[in-house]
Amino acid sequence: MVENITFDETLDCHGFSWPMAILKTKKAIGKMKSGQILEILGTDPGAKNDLPAFARKAGHEYLGKKEDQGFTRCYLDVK
Structure with a gap:
């Protein structure tokens, strides 16, 4: 659950x-080590679909997203 992710x-x-x-x-x-979590903040609506595909192709695990105030x-x- 992304609400409880420590990044x-x-x-x-x-x-x-x-x-x-x-x-x-x-x-x-x-610049990161394997097993570390990266939080990415963005406003581009395309990110919601493109980031999971990027993660899959690059061999990383997409953990999910949550909507915040305008991003x-x-x-x-x-x-």
Whole structure:
């Protein structure tokens, strides 16, 4: 359940279109260790669908999302 996720890093992608947010996500993941959780904050509606696909292709686990006030919080388990 994403309400109780403890994350290790936060990536703020507010205002970025999803292709740029993916690049920022890849860069952030590259600095993390396996088993750490990345929280990604974003406003692009495409992120809700694209991030799970990106995680699957890159070998990471998409843990879910939750809607906040005007943005979305998504969570990835880095592998």
